[in-house]
Amino acid sequence: MNKQLHVAVAVIEDTQGRILLTQRAADKHQGGLWEFPGGKCEAGESVLQALARELQEELGIEVVNAEPLIQIPYQYPELNVLLDVHRVTAYRGDAHGAEGQPMQWVAKAQLQQIAFPAANRPIVCAVQLPQQYLVTPTGLDAEALYQGVMRAAAQGIELVQLRAPELSEQAYFALVERLLQALPVSCRLLIKGSWAQVQDYEQAGWHLTSAQLEQFAQQSERPLPSNRWLAVSCHNAQQLAWATQISADFACLSPVQATASHPDAQPLGWAATAELIAEAQVPVYLLGGLQPSDLTQAFIIGAQGIAAIRGLWS
Numbered sequence: 324m325n326k327q328l329h330v331a332v333a334v335i336e337d338t339q340g341r342i343l344l345t346q347r348a349a350d351k352h353q354g355g356l357w358e359f360p361g362g363k364c365e366a367g368e369s370v371l372q373a374l375a376r377e378l379q380e381e382l383g384i385e386v387v388n389a390e391p392l393i394q395i396p397y398q399y400p401e402l403n404v405l406l407d408v409h410r411v412t413a414y415r416g417d418a419h420g421a422e423g424q425p426m427q428w429v430a431k432a433q434l435q436q437i438a439f440p441a442a443n444r445p446i447v448c449a450v451q452l453p454q455q456y457l458v459t460p461t462g463l464d465a466e467a468l469y470q471g472v473m474r475a476a477a478q479g480i481e482l483v484q485l486r487a488p489e490l491s492e493q494a495y496f497a498l499v500e501r502l503l504q505a506l507p508v509s510c511r512l513l514i515k516g517s518w519a520q521v522q523d524y525e526q527a528g529w530h531l532t533s534a535q536l537e538q539f540a541q542q543s544e545r546p547l548p549s550n551r552w553l554a555v556s557c558h559n560a561q562q563l564a565w566a567t568q569i570s571a572d573f574a575c576l577s578p579v580q581a582t583a584s585h586p587d588a589q590p591l592g593w594a595a596t597a598e599l600i601a602e603a604q605v606p607v608y609l610l611g612g613l614q615p616s617d618l619t620q621a622f623i624i625g626a627q628g629i630a631a632i633r634g635l636w637s
Protein backbone atom coordinates (compact mmCIF):
# COMPACT_ATOMS: atom_id res chain seq x y z
CA MET A 324 0.00 0.00 0.00
CA ASN A 325 1.16 3.57 -0.64
CA LYS A 326 2.52 5.62 2.19
CA GLN A 327 -0.15 7.62 4.00
CA LEU A 328 -0.01 11.38 3.41
CA HIS A 329 -0.73 13.31 6.59
CA VAL A 330 -2.78 16.38 5.64
CA ALA A 331 -3.56 19.34 7.91
CA VAL A 332 -7.07 20.61 7.14
CA ALA A 333 -8.77 23.72 8.55
CA VAL A 334 -12.41 24.43 9.31
CA ILE A 335 -12.74 28.21 9.65
CA GLU A 336 -16.08 29.65 10.66
CA ASP A 337 -17.10 33.31 10.54
CA THR A 338 -19.41 35.08 12.99
CA GLN A 339 -22.44 34.20 10.83
CA GLY A 340 -21.67 30.49 11.03
CA ARG A 341 -20.37 30.27 7.47
CA ILE A 342 -17.40 28.07 6.57
CA LEU A 343 -14.43 29.10 4.41
CA LEU A 344 -13.83 27.00 1.30
CA THR A 345 -11.23 27.33 -1.44
CA GLN A 346 -11.16 25.77 -4.86
CA ARG A 347 -8.45 23.32 -5.85
CA ALA A 348 -6.47 24.17 -8.97
CA ALA A 349 -7.67 22.21 -12.00
CA ASP A 350 -4.31 20.48 -12.49
CA LYS A 351 -4.00 19.14 -8.90
CA HIS A 352 -5.24 15.92 -7.28
CA GLN A 353 -9.05 16.29 -6.98
CA GLY A 354 -8.68 19.41 -9.14
CA GLY A 355 -11.62 21.82 -9.57
CA LEU A 356 -13.35 20.59 -6.42
CA TRP A 357 -13.88 22.79 -3.36
CA GLU A 358 -11.88 22.03 -0.22
CA PHE A 359 -11.16 23.11 3.29
CA PRO A 360 -7.84 24.97 3.16
CA GLY A 361 -4.72 23.12 4.26
CA GLY A 362 -2.05 20.83 2.93
CA LYS A 363 0.50 18.13 3.48
CA CYS A 364 2.64 17.95 6.61
CA GLU A 365 6.30 18.27 5.70
CA ALA A 366 8.98 16.05 7.20
CA GLY A 367 9.49 16.78 10.88
CA GLU A 368 6.47 19.08 11.09
CA SER A 369 3.61 18.57 13.57
CA VAL A 370 0.09 18.82 12.23
CA LEU A 371 -0.43 22.17 13.99
CA GLN A 372 2.79 23.53 12.51
CA ALA A 373 1.67 22.38 9.07
CA LEU A 374 -1.75 23.94 9.61
CA ALA A 375 -0.19 27.28 10.58
CA ARG A 376 2.21 27.23 7.60
CA GLU A 377 -0.44 26.20 5.07
CA LEU A 378 -2.94 28.84 6.22
CA GLN A 379 -0.24 31.49 6.05
CA GLU A 380 0.63 30.39 2.50
CA GLU A 381 -2.89 29.78 1.20
CA LEU A 382 -4.94 32.43 3.06
CA GLY A 383 -2.43 34.92 4.46
CA ILE A 384 -3.65 34.41 8.03
CA GLU A 385 -1.90 33.61 11.31
CA VAL A 386 -3.50 30.83 13.36
CA VAL A 387 -3.99 31.82 17.02
CA ASN A 388 -5.95 28.80 18.22
CA ALA A 389 -7.01 25.47 16.70
CA GLU A 390 -8.84 22.47 18.16
CA PRO A 391 -9.09 18.92 16.81
CA LEU A 392 -12.35 18.11 14.99
CA ILE A 393 -11.91 14.78 13.20
CA GLN A 394 -9.28 12.55 11.59
CA ILE A 395 -10.24 10.67 8.44
CA PRO A 396 -8.07 7.92 6.96
CA TYR A 397 -9.10 7.61 3.31
CA GLN A 398 -7.78 5.66 0.35
CA TYR A 399 -8.14 7.18 -3.07
CA PRO A 400 -7.25 4.70 -5.84
CA GLU A 401 -4.01 6.63 -6.43
CA LEU A 402 -3.38 8.10 -2.98
CA ASN A 403 -3.67 7.29 0.69
CA VAL A 404 -4.43 10.27 2.97
CA LEU A 405 -5.06 11.01 6.62
CA LEU A 406 -7.10 14.20 6.76
CA ASP A 407 -6.32 15.68 10.18
CA VAL A 408 -9.02 18.30 10.59
CA HIS A 409 -8.93 21.15 13.10
CA ARG A 410 -11.34 23.97 13.83
CA VAL A 411 -9.44 27.24 13.71
CA THR A 412 -11.19 29.16 16.48
CA ALA A 413 -9.01 32.29 16.42
CA TYR A 414 -6.72 33.83 13.80
CA ARG A 415 -5.18 37.15 12.82
CA GLY A 416 -5.43 38.71 9.39
CA ASP A 417 -7.92 38.92 6.58
CA ALA A 418 -8.45 35.52 4.92
CA HIS A 419 -8.08 35.72 1.14
CA GLY A 420 -7.03 33.42 -1.69
CA ALA A 421 -3.32 34.22 -1.29
CA GLU A 422 -2.34 31.88 -4.13
CA GLY A 423 -4.98 33.33 -6.45
CA GLN A 424 -7.39 30.46 -5.77
CA PRO A 425 -11.16 31.16 -5.69
CA MET A 426 -12.61 31.32 -2.17
CA GLN A 427 -16.13 31.42 -0.72
CA TRP A 428 -17.90 31.43 2.65
CA VAL A 429 -20.69 28.83 2.71
CA ALA A 430 -23.47 28.46 5.31
CA LYS A 431 -23.07 25.22 7.26
CA ALA A 432 -26.46 23.96 6.16
CA GLN A 433 -25.45 24.41 2.49
CA LEU A 434 -22.24 22.36 2.72
CA GLN A 435 -24.08 19.24 1.50
CA GLN A 436 -24.52 20.92 -1.89
CA ILE A 437 -20.80 21.56 -2.46
CA ALA A 438 -18.66 19.40 -4.76
CA PHE A 439 -15.91 18.16 -2.40
CA PRO A 440 -13.35 15.36 -2.73
CA ALA A 441 -14.93 12.05 -1.64
CA ALA A 442 -12.89 11.92 1.57
CA ASN A 443 -14.61 15.08 2.84
CA ARG A 444 -18.09 13.71 3.55
CA PRO A 445 -17.41 13.02 7.26
CA ILE A 446 -15.94 16.52 7.66
CA VAL A 447 -19.22 18.03 6.49
CA CYS A 448 -21.11 15.96 9.08
CA ALA A 449 -18.60 16.78 11.82
CA VAL A 450 -18.92 20.52 11.11
CA GLN A 451 -22.71 20.36 11.40
CA LEU A 452 -22.93 18.09 14.44
CA PRO A 453 -22.78 19.39 18.03
CA GLN A 454 -20.44 18.11 20.77
CA GLN A 455 -23.14 16.45 22.81
CA TYR A 456 -25.82 13.93 21.93
CA LEU A 457 -28.52 13.36 24.51
CA VAL A 458 -29.98 9.87 24.74
CA THR A 459 -33.18 9.82 26.78
CA PRO A 460 -33.20 7.79 30.01
CA THR A 461 -35.40 4.77 30.63
CA GLY A 462 -38.01 4.53 33.38
CA LEU A 463 -39.94 7.67 32.37
CA ASP A 464 -43.47 8.02 31.08
CA ALA A 465 -44.29 9.94 27.89
CA GLU A 466 -45.06 13.18 29.70
CA ALA A 467 -41.79 13.15 31.65
CA LEU A 468 -39.88 12.41 28.42
CA TYR A 469 -41.64 15.26 26.63
CA GLN A 470 -40.89 17.74 29.42
CA GLY A 471 -37.29 16.57 29.73
CA VAL A 472 -36.50 16.81 26.01
CA MET A 473 -38.09 20.27 25.78
CA ARG A 474 -36.07 21.39 28.82
CA ALA A 475 -32.85 20.01 27.30
CA ALA A 476 -33.56 21.86 24.04
CA ALA A 477 -34.16 25.08 25.96
CA GLN A 478 -30.81 24.55 27.69
CA GLY A 479 -29.00 24.31 24.35
CA ILE A 480 -28.95 20.58 23.57
CA GLU A 481 -29.03 20.31 19.75
CA LEU A 482 -29.27 16.57 19.15
CA VAL A 483 -31.51 14.06 20.92
CA GLN A 484 -32.07 10.35 20.50
CA LEU A 485 -35.56 9.49 21.71
CA ARG A 486 -35.09 6.08 23.30
CA ALA A 487 -38.14 4.84 25.18
CA PRO A 488 -38.23 1.03 25.12
CA GLU A 489 -40.91 1.00 27.82
CA LEU A 490 -43.49 2.89 25.75
CA SER A 491 -45.90 1.06 23.45
CA GLU A 492 -45.35 1.66 19.73
CA GLN A 493 -48.41 3.87 19.68
CA ALA A 494 -47.33 5.95 22.68
CA TYR A 495 -43.79 6.27 21.30
CA PHE A 496 -44.85 7.66 17.94
CA ALA A 497 -47.46 9.92 19.53
CA LEU A 498 -44.58 11.38 21.57
CA VAL A 499 -42.44 11.67 18.42
CA GLU A 500 -45.19 13.69 16.73
CA ARG A 501 -45.66 15.90 19.72
CA LEU A 502 -41.94 16.64 19.99
CA LEU A 503 -41.50 17.27 16.27
CA GLN A 504 -44.19 19.92 16.46
CA ALA A 505 -42.84 21.59 19.58
CA LEU A 506 -39.03 21.44 19.34
CA PRO A 507 -37.15 24.52 18.13
CA VAL A 508 -35.27 24.09 14.82
CA SER A 509 -32.01 24.24 16.79
CA CYS A 510 -32.77 20.81 18.29
CA ARG A 511 -32.91 17.75 16.01
CA LEU A 512 -34.62 14.54 17.04
CA LEU A 513 -33.44 11.06 16.09
CA ILE A 514 -35.95 8.27 16.49
CA LYS A 515 -35.79 4.49 16.75
CA GLY A 516 -37.75 1.76 15.04
CA SER A 517 -38.06 -0.07 11.75
CA TRP A 518 -37.96 1.70 8.38
CA ALA A 519 -41.71 1.18 8.04
CA GLN A 520 -42.23 2.96 11.36
CA VAL A 521 -39.86 5.90 10.86
CA GLN A 522 -40.09 6.68 7.16
CA ASP A 523 -42.95 9.16 7.35
CA TYR A 524 -41.35 11.36 10.03
CA GLU A 525 -39.35 13.41 7.57
CA GLN A 526 -38.19 15.97 10.13
CA ALA A 527 -36.63 13.26 12.28
CA GLY A 528 -33.36 11.41 11.92
CA TRP A 529 -33.07 7.68 12.48
CA HIS A 530 -30.81 5.90 14.96
CA LEU A 531 -30.14 2.26 14.02
CA THR A 532 -29.31 -0.45 16.53
CA SER A 533 -26.17 -2.45 15.77
CA ALA A 534 -28.41 -5.35 14.67
CA GLN A 535 -30.20 -3.10 12.16
CA LEU A 536 -26.82 -1.78 11.02
CA GLU A 537 -25.68 -5.33 10.25
CA GLN A 538 -28.79 -5.96 8.16
CA PHE A 539 -28.40 -2.78 6.10
CA ALA A 540 -24.66 -3.38 5.68
CA GLN A 541 -25.53 -6.42 3.52
CA GLN A 542 -27.12 -4.03 1.01
CA SER A 543 -24.28 -1.47 1.25
CA GLU A 544 -26.56 1.43 0.65
CA ARG A 545 -27.82 4.26 2.74
CA PRO A 546 -31.35 3.48 3.94
CA LEU A 547 -32.37 7.11 4.42
CA PRO A 548 -32.33 10.26 2.25
CA SER A 549 -29.32 12.50 2.82
CA ASN A 550 -31.37 15.34 4.34
CA ARG A 551 -32.18 13.24 7.44
CA TRP A 552 -29.55 12.37 10.08
CA LEU A 553 -28.64 8.68 10.02
CA ALA A 554 -26.86 7.40 13.13
CA VAL A 555 -25.77 3.93 14.21
CA SER A 556 -24.81 2.19 17.45
CA CYS A 557 -21.39 0.52 17.32
CA HIS A 558 -19.32 -1.54 19.74
CA ASN A 559 -16.38 -2.67 17.59
CA ALA A 560 -14.30 -2.02 14.45
CA GLN A 561 -16.51 -4.16 12.19
CA GLN A 562 -19.58 -2.12 13.04
CA LEU A 563 -17.72 1.17 12.52
CA ALA A 564 -16.71 -0.09 9.06
CA TRP A 565 -20.35 -0.93 8.35
CA ALA A 566 -21.27 2.62 9.41
CA THR A 567 -19.12 3.89 6.54
CA GLN A 568 -20.50 1.24 4.19
CA ILE A 569 -24.09 2.45 4.63
CA SER A 570 -22.98 6.14 4.58
CA ALA A 571 -24.17 6.78 8.12
CA ASP A 572 -23.64 10.38 9.24
CA PHE A 573 -22.25 9.43 12.63
CA ALA A 574 -21.79 6.61 15.10
CA CYS A 575 -22.21 6.13 18.82
CA LEU A 576 -19.46 3.93 20.23
CA SER A 577 -20.12 2.19 23.54
CA PRO A 578 -19.56 1.35 26.33
CA VAL A 579 -16.45 3.43 26.94
CA GLN A 580 -16.74 2.99 30.70
CA ALA A 581 -18.78 0.82 33.03
CA THR A 582 -22.37 1.98 33.16
CA ALA A 583 -25.34 1.21 35.36
CA SER A 584 -27.65 0.90 32.32
CA HIS A 585 -25.62 -2.04 30.87
CA PRO A 586 -23.91 -3.73 33.85
CA ASP A 587 -23.00 -6.87 31.88
CA ALA A 588 -21.28 -5.12 28.97
CA GLN A 589 -17.48 -5.15 29.07
CA PRO A 590 -16.26 -1.52 28.87
CA LEU A 591 -13.86 -0.66 26.04
CA GLY A 592 -11.73 1.70 28.12
CA TRP A 593 -10.12 4.86 26.74
CA ALA A 594 -7.14 3.20 25.02
CA ALA A 595 -9.19 0.77 22.90
CA THR A 596 -11.72 3.51 22.22
CA ALA A 597 -8.92 5.72 20.86
CA GLU A 598 -7.75 2.93 18.53
CA LEU A 599 -11.26 2.37 17.20
CA ILE A 600 -11.75 6.09 16.53
CA ALA A 601 -8.43 6.31 14.71
CA GLU A 602 -9.68 3.79 12.11
CA ALA A 603 -13.23 5.17 11.87
CA GLN A 604 -14.35 7.20 8.86
CA VAL A 605 -17.41 8.73 10.51
CA PRO A 606 -17.77 11.20 13.39
CA VAL A 607 -17.97 9.21 16.64
CA TYR A 608 -19.79 10.07 19.85
CA LEU A 609 -18.64 8.18 22.92
CA LEU A 610 -21.25 6.61 25.16
CA GLY A 611 -21.22 4.75 28.44
CA GLY A 612 -20.57 6.18 31.86
CA LEU A 613 -19.55 9.61 30.53
CA GLN A 614 -20.22 13.14 31.76
CA PRO A 615 -19.77 16.56 30.12
CA SER A 616 -16.48 16.74 32.07
CA ASP A 617 -15.18 13.88 29.86
CA LEU A 618 -15.47 16.05 26.72
CA THR A 619 -11.84 17.19 26.82
CA GLN A 620 -10.58 13.61 26.88
CA ALA A 621 -13.06 12.68 24.12
CA PHE A 622 -11.69 15.45 21.86
CA ILE A 623 -8.09 14.42 22.58
CA ILE A 624 -8.75 10.96 21.17
CA GLY A 625 -10.58 12.35 18.14
CA ALA A 626 -14.23 11.91 19.09
CA GLN A 627 -16.97 14.24 17.88
CA GLY A 628 -18.08 14.49 21.49
CA ILE A 629 -20.01 12.50 24.04
CA ALA A 630 -23.41 10.91 24.01
CA ALA A 631 -24.87 10.70 27.46
CA ILE A 632 -28.03 9.65 29.20
CA ARG A 633 -28.10 10.82 32.81
CA GLY A 634 -25.13 13.16 32.32
CA LEU A 635 -27.10 15.42 29.96
CA TRP A 636 -30.52 15.00 31.56
CA SER A 637 -31.33 17.40 34.33
Ligand SMILES: Nc1nc2c([nH]c(=O)n2[C@@H]2O[C@H](COP(=O)(O)OP(=O)(O)OP(=O)(O)O)[C@@H](O)[C@H]2O)c(=O)[nH]1
Pocket residue numbers: 328330331332351352353357358359360361362363377402404406440441442443
Ligand atom coordinates in the same frame (compact mmCIF):
# COMPACT_ATOMS: atom_id res chain seq x y z
N1 LIG B 1 -6.36 20.78 1.79
C1 LIG B 1 -7.23 19.81 1.60
N2 LIG B 1 -6.83 18.63 1.06
C2 LIG B 1 -7.74 17.67 0.87
C3 LIG B 1 -9.12 17.86 1.24
N3 LIG B 1 -9.80 16.71 0.93
C4 LIG B 1 -8.92 15.84 0.40
O1 LIG B 1 -9.18 14.72 0.01
N4 LIG B 1 -7.65 16.41 0.34
C5 LIG B 1 -6.47 15.77 -0.20
O2 LIG B 1 -5.34 15.94 0.63
C6 LIG B 1 -4.14 15.99 -0.18
C7 LIG B 1 -3.19 17.09 0.25
O3 LIG B 1 -3.73 18.37 0.11
P1 LIG B 1 -3.05 19.62 -0.73
O4 LIG B 1 -3.02 19.32 -2.19
O5 LIG B 1 -3.83 20.80 -0.26
O6 LIG B 1 -1.56 19.71 -0.25
P2 LIG B 1 -0.64 21.01 -0.36
O7 LIG B 1 -1.42 22.24 0.01
O8 LIG B 1 0.58 20.68 0.45
O9 LIG B 1 -0.40 21.12 -1.92
P3 LIG B 1 0.85 21.27 -2.87
O10 LIG B 1 1.01 19.89 -3.44
O11 LIG B 1 0.40 22.26 -3.88
O12 LIG B 1 2.02 21.72 -2.05
C8 LIG B 1 -4.59 16.13 -1.62
O13 LIG B 1 -4.41 14.90 -2.25
C9 LIG B 1 -6.07 16.42 -1.52
O14 LIG B 1 -6.76 15.87 -2.60
C10 LIG B 1 -9.52 19.09 1.79
O15 LIG B 1 -10.70 19.33 2.13
N5 LIG B 1 -8.56 20.04 1.95
Ligand SMILES: [Mg+2]
Pocket residue numbers: 360361362363377381
Ligand atom coordinates in the same frame (compact mmCIF):
# COMPACT_ATOMS: atom_id res chain seq x y z
MG1 LIG C 1 -3.40 22.84 -0.02
